[in-house]
Amino acid sequence: MKRLDDFCLRIGKKELVPIVTGGMGVDISTAELSLVSARLGGIGHISDAMVPTVSDRRFNMRFVTEKQKKYKYNFFNRDKSDVQFDLEGLAEATRLHVGRTMEAKRGDGLIFINTMEKLTMNNPRETLRVRLSAAMDGGIDGITLSAGLHLGSLALVQDHPRFRDVKFGIIVSSLRALMLFMRKNARLDRLPDYIIVEGPLAGGHLGFGLDWAQYDLKTIVDEVIRYLAQESLDIPVIPAGGIFTGSDAVKFLEAGAAAVQVATRFTVTCECGLPDKVKQEYFKAREEDIEVNMISPTGYPMRMLKGSPAIGAGIRPNCEAYGYLLDASGNCAYIDAYHRELEKHPDGKNISVMDKTCLCTHMRNFDCWTCGHYTYRLKDTSRQMPDGSYQLLNAEDVFNDYRYSVDHQISLPPA
Numbered sequence: 001m002k003r004l005d006d007f008c009l010r011i012g013k014k015e016l017v018p019i020v021t022g023g024m025g026v027d028i029s030t031a032e033l034s035l036v037s038a039r040l041g042g043i044g045h046i047s048d049a050m051v052p053t054v055s056d057r058r059f060n061m062r063f064v065t066e067k068q069k070k071y072k073y074n075f076f077n078r079d080k081s082d083v084q085f086d087l088e089g090l091a092e093a094t095r096l097h098v099g100r101t102m103e104a105k106r107g108d109g110l111i112f113i114n115t116m117e118k119l120t121m122n123n124p125r126e127t128l129r130v131r132l133s134a135a136m137d138g139g140i141d142g143i144t145l146s147a148g149l150h151l152g153s154l155a156l157v158q159d160h161p162r163f164r165d166v167k168f169g170i171i172v173s174s175l176r177a178l179m180l181f182m183r184k185n186a187r188l189d190r191l192p193d194y195i196i197v198e199g200p201l202a203g204g205h206l207g208f209g210l211d212w213a214q215y216d217l218k219t220i221v222d223e224v225i226r227y228l229a230q231e232s233l234d235i236p237v238i239p240a241g242g243i244f245t246g247s248d249a250v251k252f253l254e255a256g257a258a259a260v261q262v263a264t265r266f267t268v269t270c271e272c273g274l275p276d277k278v279k280q281e282y283f284k285a286r287e288e289d290i291e292v293n294m295i296s297p298t299g300y301p302m303r304m305l306k307g308s309p310a311i312g313a314g315i316r317p318n319c320e321a322y323g324y325l326l327d328a329s330g331n332c333a334y335i336d337a338y339h340r341e342l343e344k345h346p347d348g349k350n351i352s353v354m355d356k357t358c359l360c361t362h363m364r365n366f367d368c369w370t371c372g373h374y375t376y377r378l379k380d381t382s383r384q385m386p387d388g389s390y391q392l393l394n395a396e397d398v399f400n401d402y403r404y405s406v407d408h409q410i411s412l413p414p415a
């Protein structure tokens with residue numbers, strides 16, 4: 001019986017353990033978590049979601065305070081078009097987050113950053129260019145383009161000195177999205193170094209509609225592998241979403257995948273950035289406590305625990321401090337939803353917005369409990385203590401469990 005450890009992921013000349021820990025914004029996949037994967041010979045992701053906020057917390061910086069101070073005059077204004085990111089500050093925050101992580105890297109693995117196109121930041125092209133360039137300046141090993149089609153993203157940084165040295169990958173949820181990406185980037189003579197195929201059981205935003213349950217990861221992965229073979233393209237394919245055991249992973253590798261990307265099982269590790277209280281919510285979750293809803297202002301469906309404080313909250317939009325989802329004209333679907341409710345309650349009290357959420361503030365405060373479909377199985381990966389809480393896991397143990405387990409067995413932490 002094969003174990004994941006019997007396989008090897010090759011990216012360029014590099015040989016790796018075929019386990020990738022996925023990017024989880026906002027600092028849920030911390031530097032510490034990514035460093036464990038890299039030390040053990042796999043790939044770990046940090047995330048570039050809301051990096052100024054993350055840098056403030058990690059390095060005691062003041063990026064958010066400065067921005068908030070600058071745009072204080074606009075707090076009660078519905079029009080947020082004035083609220084821009086300082087591009088030099090954004091670059092500095094990204095270089096810090098990436099640079100310090102890379103300095104701490106040990107072992108033979110790699111560290112990648114997950115970069116979401118949907119973080120349009122009231123200036124989509126320039127903010128994305130800055131984030132990508134600064135991550136390369138900071139020494140990142142690879143960049144995973146996510147949450148968007150990224151038809152123009154590579155072109156933004158084609159003149160960067162590390163453009164052909166940094167590994168670039170794309171997350172897709174369909175062959176169609178991959179073909180579009182390949183076609184658009186053909187003129188750059190820069191194929192992706194890896195392709196992550198994310199299925200409908202993943203955490204975070206989904207690349208499907210509310211009919212997500214009609215899709216299945218294996219079918220999409222098979223289509224992508226077949227297409228690449230037809231085109232004689234040798235690019236590693238990495239499935240993600242609902243791969244819960246080492247044996248789940250082995251099935252994909254036996255069918256031609258190069259590695260797997262996993263996340264949910266790491267949300268209850270000590271190294272994960274979620275507060276311990278929230279990790280316990282993930283452990284306790286039952287299948288019926290998890291839903292896919294449309295409250296993200298991005299327009300993508302998102303999977304989360306129904307008990308997330310972000311659902312139904314009616315806080316004032318805080319774009320002066322954050323504003324990561326403002327589109328090119330300074331709009332965000334939450335602002336509209338909030339003002340619709342404010343008109344019904346002009347005193348500003350008891351506002352509840354059910355259809356959208358202020359994702360920036362709630363992700364920043366870990367109040368949007370986004371999670372993978374199999375979160376309800378996390379309780380089977382740990383031990384319950386006499387007070388009813390669950391023992392947190394070590395990322396190294398979870399990584400090794402994926403690597404060495406057979407027969408869908410999950411090794412529990414030492415009591």
Ligand SMILES: Cc1cc2nc3c(=O)[nH]c(=O)nc-3n(C[C@H](O)[C@H](O)[C@H](O)COP(=O)(O)O)c2cc1C
Binds near residue numbers: 022370
């Ligand atoms: C809590 C959480 C947050 C996530 N955040 C992001 C994100 O910010 N960007 C992204 O591209 N994927 C995100 N994902 C998706 C993961 O990177 C990964 O591809 C997927 O969840 C793997 O499936 P699994 O969780 O079933 O193992 C997130 C997943 C989880 C569980």
